[in-house]
Amino acid sequence: MKRRILFLLSTAALCLLAFALAVGIGSAQPSGLGLFANQGSVGQVPPGGNAVYDAAKGEYRIAGGGSNIWYDTDAFYFVWKQSSGDLSLTADVQWVGTSSVAHRKAVLMIRQSLDPGSAYADAVSHGDGLTSLQFRGAANEHTYQVFTQVEGPARLRIARQGSRFTMYAGKPGEELKAVGPVEFVSLKDPVYVGLGVCSHTPTTLETAVFSNVKLEESPARQ
Numbered sequence: 001m002k003r004r005i006l007f008l009l010s011t012a013a014l015c016l017l018a019f020a021l022a023v024g025i026g027s028a029q030p031s032g033l034g035l036f037a038n039q040g041s042v043g044q045v046p047p048g049g050n051a052v053y054d055a056a057k058g059e060y061r062i063a064g065g066g067s068n069i070w071y072d073t074d075a076f077y078f079v080w081k082q083s084s085g086d087l088s089l090t091a092d093v094q095w096v097g098t099s100s101v102a103h104r105k106a107v108l109m110i111r112q113s114l115d116p117g118s119a120y121a122d123a124v125s126h127g128d129g130l131t132s133l134q135f136r137g138a139a140n141e142h143t144y145q146v147f148t149q150v151e152g153p154a155r156l157r158i159a160r161q162g163s164r165f166t167m168y169a170g171k172p173g174e175e176l177k178a179v180g181p182v183e184f185v186s187l188k189d190p191v192y193v194g195l196g197v198c199s200h201t202p203t204t205l206e207t208a209v210f211s212n213v214k215l216e217e218s219p220a221r222q
Contacts, residue, residue: 042066042074049197073117074198075202078192080114087216087218091157099206101199101200101206102127105196107123109123112188127200130147130151
């Protein structure tokens with residue numbers, strides 16, 4: 001009788017374990033965003049923004065609205081994770097379709113928080129092909145930028161080394177050239193790092209594709 005009870009208990013335990021493995025109980029679940037953990041709007045944006053990760057292609061297709069990433073307030077759609085220490089984020093950037101909005105923006109960004117006025121630095125591709133390093137040194141201050149000679153579509157990188165932020169830009173498949181660095185951006189760990197799209201108009205959406213995305217992270221400095 002005891003053996004039968006033990007057999008039944010063992011069988012039940014195995015069944016529970018199999019069920020747990022099948023549904024993922026007790027294990028970390030993938031976010032569906034590849035390298036990143038979450039997505040959502042920063043600031044005031046129109047409805048419909050979204051990000052779709054194609055694991056087979058390794059691409060992020062992001063639709064975002066918002067009036068701008070500029071001055072002292074941002075409005076855009078963001079795919080992000082939190083990170084600490086030195087890091088770099090690299091991606092090929094390509095706009096989907098044509099648009100009359102020259103300054104729609106696709107960005108590789110590192111920022112302090114999800115507040116619209118957060119300090120940040122980014123590598124940005126504009127709708128008219130302009131690429132630049134943008135930064136807001138402290139919360140609610142004005143944004144500044146350093147231009148590059150590279151016109152989109154482009155491969156961009158934003159790198160953080162302590163308090164230094166450097167942008168790298170070039171054509172996909174070519175050597176990237178450094179822009180900066182700037183040391184006017186005060187960010188404390190952890191930071192938000194990710195990809196974003198701003199339509200540069202308050203009521204419409206624009207879409208960009210980020211491919212060959214690479215995120216490199218180093219341990220936080222003590």
